[in-house]
Amino acid sequence: MNQPFSGFSKLSKEEKINWIAKEYFSTPDEAKALLKQYWNTDEKIQKLHDEFIENTITNFYIPLGVAPNFLINGKYSTIPMAIEESSVVAAASKAAKFWSTRGGFKATVLNTEKIGQVHFIYKGDISKLELFFAQTKSSFFSETQSITANMQKRGGGILNIELKDKTNLIPNYFQLHATFETKDSMGANFINSCLEQFANTLKKEALHYNLFTEEEKNIQVVMSILSNYVPNCIVRAEVSCPVEALEEKHIPNATVFAERFVQAVQIAEVEPYRAVTHNKGIMNGIDAVIIATGNDFRAVEAGIHAYASRSGQYSSLSHAKIENGIFTFWLEVPLALGTVGGLTSLHPLVKLSLEMLEKPSAQELMQFVAVAGLAQNFGALRSLTTSGIQEGHMKMHLNNILNQLEATDEERAAVRKHFKHEVVTHSGAVNFIENIRK
Known part of the structure; x- marks a missing residue:
């Protein structure tokens, strides 16, 4: 394409597909057939998917799996996980089963405060701005009453509003820094609506404030927007047991395993290069549940990684210790989640996932998500500190290799038999298939 396409969004889905197929593919008919192959045969469901975003041409599927046997706060649950990466669901399931006989997971929501800010420029006497804010603060609450009424009925609303001086960072830069409780909704629309009203109130009241020149x-409002960094919306998940109780077939020496496990976590606490991959493993579990339950994994990712950097250096989200013969492994993460609103009431599989979790509140969902992250991290660290991570991962990845090679059922059976006691590698699988085919 050598020039911009004008009016693309006004085309029908069929017209969009025809244009894309003709413009970018050497075999347009094959491209169109592939795109249509992934349409849902139920027209009602397909229309629903088409309207989630703009310029839709098809659906992009990822698998939805489940990890059973999670004993959380004394109750068993099966956790839905939507993810495309091999071994994630298996590792979470294995960790869940391991801890189900050792007391299970404990999860606690420590706080649920969310944040939004009005960013503005004020050129003048700071003491007068502080006095103005103190005298007009009540107006910010009263003029958002129509927005907050329903949320207040559910026990939520605006918690507090502060004036923050940021002039040491940018000349004349200030904030209205507001905190919110949004109960079972993630609350983005609610918070942003409140913030935009704060901005209107700020500008209106300033125009009539007699002490101002x-x-x-x-006052120039730059923007009004929620923050996805929620350091006071925290959930803790942990497991613990006597060190000797860690022993099993793959952990013949529990003391050595526990010490090495703690050392691995300590390395992630002090070494950012390791911490990034360590936390990525945690996010394998967290993101999979976030996606399955229709929440915004990009927002969660951004907030969690900011939290991991709160000391000034990027560090591990999880921690481990051995005290008085007790092994303890835990994490604390910020999670702003919702179980009402957005996709939670629209996407059929999101509704199914939430029902599988027995229709949790937002706080209960925070616990499920944190536990999935901790389980995934435990599974990864157990492999890394014992047999190594590639052995198990590559066995799970073998299906992908066989699919790439378009292996027959007979070839698949032969490959699996061969690698039952061998280390799986991509080149090894390719060579084995080629030798069979010769």
Whole structure:
């Protein structure tokens, strides 16, 4: 394509597909057939998917799996996980089963405070701005009453509003920093609506404030937006047991395993290069549940990684210790989640996932998500500190290799038999298939 396409969004889905197939593919008919192959045969469901975003042409599927046997706060649950990466669900399931006989997971929501900010420029006497804010603070609450009424009925609403001086960072830069409780909704629309009203109130009240000069009255609002960094919306998940109880077939020496496990976590606490991959493993579990339950994994990712950097250096989200013969492994993560609103009431599989979790509250969902992250991290660290991570991962990845090679059922059976006691490698699988075919 050598020039912009004008009016693409106004085309029908069929017209969009025809244009893309003709413009970018050497075999347009094959491209169109592939795109249509992934349409849902139920027209109602397909229309629903088409309207989630803009310029839709088809559906992009990822698998939805389940990890059973999670004993959380004394109750068994099966956790839905939507993810495309091999071995994630298997590792979570294995960790769940391991801890189900050792007391299970404990999960606690420590706080549920969410944050939004009005960013503005004020050129004038800071002491006058502080006095103005103190005298008009009640107006920010009263003028958002129509927005907050329903949320207040559910026990939520605006918790507090502060004026923050950020002029040491940018000249004349200030914030209205607000905290919120949004109960079972993630609350993005609610928070943003409140913030935009705060901005209107700020500008209106400033224009009529007698102590301001004309320049001081001209407050410039740059933007009003929630923050996905929620360091006071925290959930803790942990497991613990006597060190000797860690022993099993793959852990013949529990003391050595526990010490090496703690050392591995300590390395991730102090070494950012290791911490990034360590936390990525945690996010394998967290993201999979976030996606399955219709929440915003990009927002969660951004907030969690910011939290991992709160000391000034990127560090491990999880921690481990051995005290008085007791092994303890835990994490604390910020999670702003919802179980009402958004996709939670629209996407059929999201509704199914939430029902599988017995229709949790937002706080209960926070616990499921944190536990999935901890389980995934435990599974990864157990492999890394014992047999190594590739042995198990590559066995799970073998299906992908066989699919790439378009292996027959007979070839698949032969490959699996061969690698039952051999280390799986991509080149090894390719060579074995080629030798069979010769």
